Amino acid sequence: MAKVLVVTSGKGGVGKTTSTAAIGAALAKAGQNVVVVDFDVGLRNLDLILGAERRVVFDLINVVNGDAKLNQALIRDKRVDTLSLLPASQTRDKDALTPDGVERVIGELREKFDWVVCDSPAGIEKGAQMAMHHADVAVVVTNPEVSSVRDSDRIIGMLDSTTEKAVKGEKIDKHLLLTRYDPARAARGEMLKTEDVLEILSIPLLGIIPESEEVLRASNLGAPVTLNNPDSAPARAYFDAAKRLQGESLEMVVPTDRKGFLDRLFKRRVA
Amino acid sequence: MSLLSFFTRKSSSAPVARDRLQILLAHERGGGGLAGQSDLVAKLQEEILAVIAKHVAVDRDKVLIKLDRGAQVSTLEIDIEVPDLIKTAGKSAEAPKPDPKTVLRAG
Numbered sequence: 001m002a003k004v005l006v007v008t009s010g011k012g013g014v015g016k017t018t019s020t021a022a023i024g025a026a027l028a029k030a031g032q033n034v035v036v037v038d039f040d041v042g043l044r045n046l047d048l049i050l051g052a053e054r055r056v057v058f059d060l061i062n063v064v065n066g067d068a069k070l071n072q073a074l075i076r077d078k079r080v081d082t083l084s085l086l087p088a089s090q091t092r093d094k095d096a097l098t099p100d101g102v103e104r105v106i107g108e109l110r111e112k113f114d115w116v117v118c119d120s121p122a123g124i125e126k127g128a129q130m131a132m133h134h135a136d137v138a139v140v141v142t143n144p145e146v147s148s149v150r151d152s153d154r155i156i157g158m159l160d161s162t163t164e165k166a167v168k169g170e171k172i173d174k175h176l177l178l179t180r181y182d183p184a185r186a187a188r189g190e191m192l193k194t195e196d197v198l199e200i201l202s203i204p205l206l207g208i209i210p211e212s213e214e215v216l217r218a219s220n221l222g223a224p225v226t227l228n229n230p231d232s233a234p235a236r237a238y239f240d241a242a243k244r245l246q247g248e249s250l251e252m253v254v255p256t257d258r259k260g261f262l263d264r265l266f267k268r269r270v271a
Numbered sequence: 272m273s274l275l276s277f278f279t280r281k282s283s284s285a286p287v288a289r290d291r292l293q294i295l296l297a298h299e300r301g302g303g304g305l306a307g308q309s310d311l312v313a314k315l316q317e318e319i320l321a322v323i324a325k326h327v328a329v330d331r332d333k334v335l336i337k338l339d340r341g342a343q344v345s346t347l348e349i350d351i352e353v354p355d356l357i358k359t360a361g362k363s364a365e366a367p368k369p370d371p372k373t374v375l376r377a378g
Contacts, residue, residue: 146291150296153299154299189282190283192289193285
């Protein structure tokens with residue numbers, strides 16, 4: 001049965017789009033049929049991160065309004081053929097999304113794919129609420145930094161109160177994805193530790209993505225980091241996260257690009 | 272940079288961040304504490320002022336409201352400057368002190 005997953009955070013710039021692309025590609029490489037949906041109407045970027053910006057013809061709003069068929073708007077990835085993108089509109093605003101239209105499109109996507117990964121816009125307004133409304137699973141992307149943790153707490157509250165599942169009295173599956181983590185700084189007491197963030201937000205941990213140059217390199221090139229450099233530290237962390245989403249239980253480690261002594265020092269269990 | 276400062280690290284800031292977040296979020300998560308109701312402070316100010324205004328003329332600009340959030344207890348401090356009654360009423364011999372302090376405590 002298809003799963004609808006929302007990648008959300010409240011705060012902007014913490015890595016929602018990067019994570020959507022990386023996890024979507026990782027799931028697709030594992031043989032799952034995946035569509036990544038950009039809900040950031042007016043500020044679309046998922047197309048750019050996936051390197052599909054020049055292939056966008058129709059978008060989510062066109063499909064919601066019935067101006068285009070779903071198949072006309074879906075863009076199939078050239079590297080992994082089980083990965084598709086439903087881009088957002090760049091010219092419209094978030095009010096163009098109607099609850100009925102979104103429900104119909106999500107319903108159609110559920111029939112075609114194993115995973116519907118929704119990239120939420122920042123904020124707690126209509127766009128973010130639309131993106132999370134039909135979710136079965138939520139990935140809350142958080143940086144180890146006070147404002148991001150506070151906003152994540154707010155988003156967790158919304159996931160538990162305003163989503164379709166919450167309204168029906170069901171539990172929405174929530175996971176924490178800690179991004180831009182620097183184990184060395186955390187060890188020196190310069191950065192919130194994984195345990196600190198977990199204790200404050202008290203939702204299960206999906207993965208820890210280390211701060212890495214590879215993320216910017218991948219976005220420069222228009223490829224999810226899991227496709228651009230699958231052996232890099234952030235890619236390995238995203239692959240682990242994708243496996244956990246599929247029900248595997250793996251030891252939680254922070255992968256690192258450093259080799260040798262430092263490698264052994266930092267690649268220890270953290271949670 | 273002295274040799275000493277090279278060896279003694281700056282005190283770590285992450286525990287401060289953790290403590291600040293824990294206190295803040297305890298209050299922001301619905302209902303718990305004073306800030307659980309965002310308009311509570313405003314309502315209290317209005318009603319307390321109304322009661323005092325029944326008996327004394329109060330300058331609305333001379334009201335100071337302070338909310339201190341602690342881990343266990345929060346304190347709401349309301350300072351209302353009451354004009355000198357000798358000048359306004361002209362008959363009372365004992366004027367109240369200009370700054371009576373109302374302190375409300377909430378868990």
